[in-house]
Amino acid sequence: MKTEITDLFLKIIRDKFNVDVNLELLKSDPKYGDFSTNVALKLANVLGKTPEEIANTIILELEKLSQNLLTNITFSAPGFINFKLADEILLNDNYLSKNNFFSNQTIVIETNNPNPFKSMHVGHALNAVIGDTIANLLEFGGGKVHRVSYHGDIGTHVGKSMWSILKYLDGDLDKLNQLKPDDRNNFMSRMYAEGSKAYDESEEIKAEIIELTKKSYKLEDDFYYQVYSICKKWSFEDLDIILEKLGSKPVEKRYLESEAYKIGFKIVNENIGRVFTKSDSAIIFRGEDYHLFTVVFISSTGNGLYAARDLGLIKLKENDFAPDKSYIITDNGQKDYFKVIFKASELLNITTSDETININTGLVKLSTGKMSSREGKVLDINWLVDQVSGKLAEHNENFDNKLIAGAIRYQLLKVKLGGDIVFDIDQSVSLQGNTGPYLMYAHARARSILGKAVQTNSVDEKVKYIDAERGLALKLFDYESILNQAVAELKPNIACNYLYELSQEFNQFYEHNKVLGSERQSIRLKLVNKYADVLRHGLNILGIFAPDKM
RNA sequence: GCACCCGUAGCUCAGUGGAUUAGAGUGUCUGGCUUCGAACCAGAAGGUCGCAGGUUCGAAUCCUGCCGGGUGUACCA
Numbered sequence: 218m219k220t221e222i223t224d225l226f227l228k229i230i231r232d233k234f235n236v237d238v239n240l241e242l243l244k245s246d247p248k249y250g251d252f253s254t255n256v257a258l259k260l261a262n263v264l265g266k267t268p269e270e271i272a273n274t275i276i277l278e279l280e281k282l283s284q285n286l287l288t289n290i291t292f293s294a295p296g297f298i299n300f301k302l303a304d305e306i307l308l309n310d311n312y313l314s315k316n317n318f319f320s321n322q323t324i325v326i327e328t329n330n331p332n333p334f335k336s337m338h339v340g341h342a343l344n345a346v347i348g349d350t351i352a353n354l355l356e357f358g359g360g361k362v363h364r365v366s367y368h369g370d371i372g373t374h375v376g377k378s379m380w381s382i383l384k385y386l387d388g389d390l391d392k393l394n395q396l397k398p399d400d401r402n403n404f405m406s407r408m409y410a411e412g413s414k415a416y417d418e419s420e421e422i423k424a425e426i427i428e429l430t431k432k433s434y435k436l437e438d439d440f441y442y443q444v445y446s447i448c449k450k451w452s453f454e455d456l457d458i459i460l461e462k463l464g465s466k467p468v469e470k471r472y473l474e475s476e477a478y479k480i481g482f483k484i485v486n487e488n489i490g491r492v493f494t495k496s497d498s499a500i501i502f503r504g505e506d507y508h509l510f511t512v513v514f515i516s517s518t519g520n521g522l523y524a525a526r527d528l529g530l531i532k533l534k535e536n537d538f539a540p541d542k543s544y545i546i547t548d549n550g551q552k553d554y555f556k557v558i559f560k561a562s563e564l565l566n567i568t569t570s571d572e573t574i575n576i577n578t579g580l581v582k583l584s585t586g587k588m589s590s591r592e593g594k595v596l597d598i599n600w601l602v603d604q605v606s607g608k609l610a611e612h613n614e615n616f617d618n619k620l621i622a623g624a625i626r627y628q629l630l631k632v633k634l635g636g637d638i639v640f641d642i643d644q645s646v647s648l649q650g651n652t653g654p655y656l657m658y659a660h661a662r663a664r665s666i667l668g669k670a671v672q673t674n675s676v677d678e679k680v681k682y683i684d685a686e687r688g689l690a691l692k693l694f695d696y697e698s699i700l701n702q703a704v705a706e707l708k709p710n711i712a713c714n715y716l717y718e719l720s721q722e723f724n725q726f727y728e729h730n731k732v733l734g735s736e737r738q739s740i741r742l743k744l745v746n747k748y749a750d751v752l753r754h755g756l757n758i759l760g761i762f763a764p765d766k767m
Numbered sequence: 768g769c770a771c772c773c774g775u776a777g778c779u780c781a782g783u784g785g786a787u788u789a790g791a792g793u794g795u796c797u798g799g800c801u802u803c804g805a806a807c808c809a810g811a812a813g814g815u816c817g818c819a820g821g822u823u824c825g826a827a828u829c830c831u832g833c834c835g836g837g838u839g840u841a842c843c844a
Contacts, residue, residue, distance in 0.1 A: 246786065255785060295824050372844065499842050513842040523844050550838055612806060632780065644779065648806050650792040658806050666803050714781060728808045
């Protein structure tokens with residue numbers, strides 16, 4: 218509906234002044250009206266007229282053409298046009314209409330990428346939650362979305378873990394089978410930390426780990442292979458469990474670094490002298506030619522490095538889905554690196570220049586200091602889940618697991634995409650204020666009212682909102698344009714902020730205005746119903762369940 | 768060195784060209800449950816929007832310089 222109003226303004230401006238402008242309707246201070254626009258100020262220079270002159274011309278036309286849907290159309294200095302919306306619009310608008318920023322596009326997006334042989338920490342969860350939510354936004358925008366994941370099943374981290382695990386087993390595979398399923402995650406994370414520490418402290422062990430790392434590429438040793446396979450399987454089983462707990466949708470396809478390695482290695486070797494060059498017996502891509510930097514794809518020892526694998530992965534996704542857009546979510550530190558990879562991919566004609574997109578997240582930091590998985594100083598996601606569970610249990614013994622997901626997801630999504638997240642433990646498990654549970658609670662309250670309401674007659678068309686109702690109705694009216702913005706910019710926090718403000722608006726209304734048994738019951742029920750639907754819709758896009766009770 | 772990001776209330780953050788008086792949460796202080804669900808609501812206190820210029824009718828927001836912090840920059844992933 219907001220789009221229609223904007224279009225009306227633009228039509229008038231085109232007819233009267235014969236120009237096109239960017240026009241936005243801004244929420245204005247209630248004393249001026251519901252919305253305002255500064256378009257007269259913008260046009261003043263272009264047209265060589267005073268803002269007031271222009272505004273008055275527009276206002277005259279608006280009064281003629283808006284069919285009483287816009288009311289209280291006024292001018293205010295230095296050049297704003299203010300207006301209110303007729304209550305009919307607020308009563309009857311459909312706030313849930315889809316947008317189509319990505320319609321008819323095939324999209325591949327990596328929605329998680331934790332490595333096996335290491336435990337999943339909050340940083341991985343941030344990546345996964347953002348990936349999953351962006352995928353939801355892309356779907357809402359009409360895209361044909363394929364969720365995939367990518368995991369490092371080869372390399373030094375595997376060598377480190379395998380060193381500790383093999384030492385622990387001491388040749389006895391049964392020791393693995395004796396571990397309880399619940400202890401596996403903890404075990405794996407301990408093994409990694411141990412191997413990592415030993416790697417740094419002893420040259421001798423470092424050499425052993427390098428050997429074990431090489432074995433992860435070949436998997437020729439039978440005992441090694443058995444241990445490796447079991448632990449890798451455990452890692453992915455744990456990953457599936459935790460991702461489900463976080464409310465993320467499953468991936469369609471899981472890519473492994475071992476596959477990407479082969480194809481990437483091949484592509485690089487086939488294009489030496491064209492896209493890649495040899496330098497000091499390494500094979501590199503000269504990014505400097507494109508205002509980037511040089512990245513080594515194959516080391517001087519002939520090993521296909523991370524860059525070659527990323528390239529291989531892009532090729533694999535291309536073969537499988539032939540996407541129009543391909544999204545990769547990484548932390549900010551990899552921003553420039555991926556520009557190089559994408560450039561190489563483009564020069565190889567694997568992808569087009571506007572196809573690959575790297576969305577950057579910030580880092581998750583502990584308020585007590587930087588996280589480091591090498592030092593074992595990480596916030597394990599399972600630990601965080603336990604903490605949140607404990608906090609929820611203080612309120613209610615029978616809480617739903619989806620509440621945990623809602624609390625954690627919202628915490629990770631509410632800040633600006635790309636900013637670092639400082640994790641204060643107390644704050645991160647808080648259930649009050651601007652949190653997931655606040656929104657979920659506000660939904661449950663609304664549904665509770667609706668559940669108790671007896672069937673009512675439809676609302677009289679001529680009925681008008683009173684101020685208290687109108688505030689909530691006006692906030693609901695914003696939903697469509699907020700969602701448009703969140704999808705267009707792929708920024709979940711825009712939706713978070715809005716839903717929080719909306720729920721605040723509802724809670725205020727709820728505290729001060731009786732719904733059931735009120736003489737205004739029918740119009741208020743309609744309003745509460747709209748509110749609950751919008752909130753549920755918005756929460757679902759964030760991957761958060763909207764409970765009817767909690 | 769070069770490139771990119773950041774600096775807003777004690778703390779964690781929204782706001783990135785529009786409204787006399789810059790907003791939330793949290794923390795501190797105060798009030799509200801025999802009343803649709805108090806994981807809530809109402810109120811108080813708390814800010815030279817890092818600093819200095821500039822552009823503009825209008826700047827936390829854009830430009831320039833400076834200060835402070837972070838990240839990246841050839842064989843780790």
